[in-house]
Amino acid sequence: MNDDGTDAEVVIVGAGLAGAATAWRLAQRGVDVLMLERTRPANAEGSSHGSARIFRLAYDTELYTRMAVAAGDGWAELEDTHGEPLITWTGALGFGDRREAPKVASWLQCAGQPHELLSEAEAARRWPGIEFRGPVLWHPGAGVLDAERAVEAMLRASQAAGARLLTDWPVERIERTPHGFLVRSSAGDAVRARRVVVAAGAWLPMLLPGLPLPVSLLPAFEVRQENAFHFPYRDNRNSPEDASWPTLINMSREIVLYGLPGGRDAQHRGQKIAEFNGGRRLSSASRRDGVVDPANRARVVDFVRRRIPGLIPEPYAETTCLFTNTPSEDFVIDAWEGLTVVSACSGHGAKFMPEIGRIAADLTTGAGKAPPQFQVFLA
Template sequence: MPERTRFVVVGGGVMGLAAAWELSRRGERPLVLERFARGHTRGASHGATRNFNNAYAEEHYLDLLTRARTGWDALGEVEGEPLLRLHGLVSHGAGATLGGTGGGLVEVERRLRERGIPATLLDPADAARRWPGMRFEDTVLHSPDAGVARADATLRELERRIVAAGGEVRWETPALGIDEDADGVTVRTDGGAIRAEVVVAAAGAWTKALLTGIRLPRLTVTEESPAHFTPREPGSPWPSFNHFVTPGTWPAPVYGMPTPGEGVKVGFHRVGDEVDPDARPFRLDAHAEMLAAYVREWMPGLDAGTAAPISCTYTSTDDDAFVLDRRGRIVVGAGFSGQGFKFAPGVGAVLADLALDPAALAAPAFRLPA
């Protein structure tokens, strides 16, 4: 006889764990299945830090960010420190057209202020005085209520809370297939079948292979290789940052953040080679020379010769929009396009809504193709 439970969450990265935590907060006891061991580096959730970037103009992202912030606040402190380090974010660059509104950073500042989120436009000279390790040529948007999320600590805390509420996270248990019928869903594993009322699929780079019966948007898996660089002046102030470079000058926009004990992370956004997630080369030098050249030109406070590259994956939709929807008894969370971690508690809440209520809907921008 198959094992039976009400909710199975496939994927033990931050999105799957956030969905399971939210289900547990609502009185459920979800079972999470993760294909790799605890602490693995094969997906998109590992590492010490992720950018907590609130520089959005789109209403659906700002709504989701508001819901996420409620979740982050509920998680509170872990190991004596908040999971969010709010040291501020600066966004700058001639290529800034955030939100598709045509207004760039000025429009983002207006949208943030409308929601009561602190935001200030600075001239380049003022910004350079505040953050002397960076170079600015255009208007700078400063968002003080932003910074970084402590990624590894977040995963540990989500698992702790799921288990404390009676749920389970089962590591090294790949889902081999998901089969829906009129009475429920069967998840096939090497250890046998598991029957559930609803399955939440948050499988990251493995989503397409797992959900063969659902019409998904194109999901492209790439291997990205940002790097940590050592500051020249220990103790110098570093914000998180977005640099929307002039088109044609660098391969892509640049993001980054300080990671205590490791340096300042700098990376090009979504420039990696497309890969098979089961056969990744873990190549670290794909853009190393270009990234060091960028640091020399734009980040004089970092030693460009100290790059310590890291590898992670993006699973991206063509327009970078998330997928949050339900088909039958299967809930889908996918396509977070290298910008999802900060939204995780909000995404988890939406996925829980969809799992508990077949009539629930995410924002139109996040829904599956009809």
């Protein structure tokens, strides 16, 4: 316990990607941090499990392109500390009649990042297992992030700097006190903190009634149970070291779909393919049942059969995960009188976590503000 009676200078609710990243960045600055995780870090009930998330630099806005470049430096920093790679570099392809490839390329150009704009014919020659329509953007600075190992690496780095972690500690509500906050668990336990960071992912909407902040200013959150399918490579030659298959972003009027080489949990045998926001809506994260939506499976299988001939259109594995979306798909990273909210990453936040952790640490310590797109509270 600290001299002022608090159990920690900063309590972080949630030890998934966002919570672990914030703890890492705060602990690096010498801040006394206590993390509270409802079950176990990177557990299958949340959004940070599994070994395959896309890391890419290609976005159609300056903000996200700049953040992705900065996050890449952060991942390299963490890999140096961790001693093992967290990203497998594969490059990335973006295509589809809704993908503004020239605009995305312009932001990569501004950021000084290598890229190529290719015709359908040139892209098909280089990647014959994929059918392209329209211009194709290729950039090599992309790959597959191992989410679970990233969480583990950030937790180890933060704990080495003095942060602490309590597991099986489900937070029920947070109360203001004269000296900060009292964080209460559903089991009746409590800890005191000067400041609090809520990084609860898909569990944030359930926590809102118990948070001492103006929740009416927050956007409407949508929780989805997303489905992902692993399709075997037709040539059966891929291995974890084989980068012949890149990550994919198809944005078309037909379907918005992403793909990436599958990770450890799918035996590296194929490509992980999913429809972006194709899963069913949930009233809360606790409603997740892990049952794959057969209609969504049929849509994805149909697309693979028609447009990705290099894959066998029969999934050998499938899984579900949780997305927590905002209406704009922008993140929520903002603070209100000592309580910082870091959540709702709208299905594309994993790649940014070293930078999201830095922004959250700045907010929590008063060293800086979040970009305006992420702010929700009135100053």
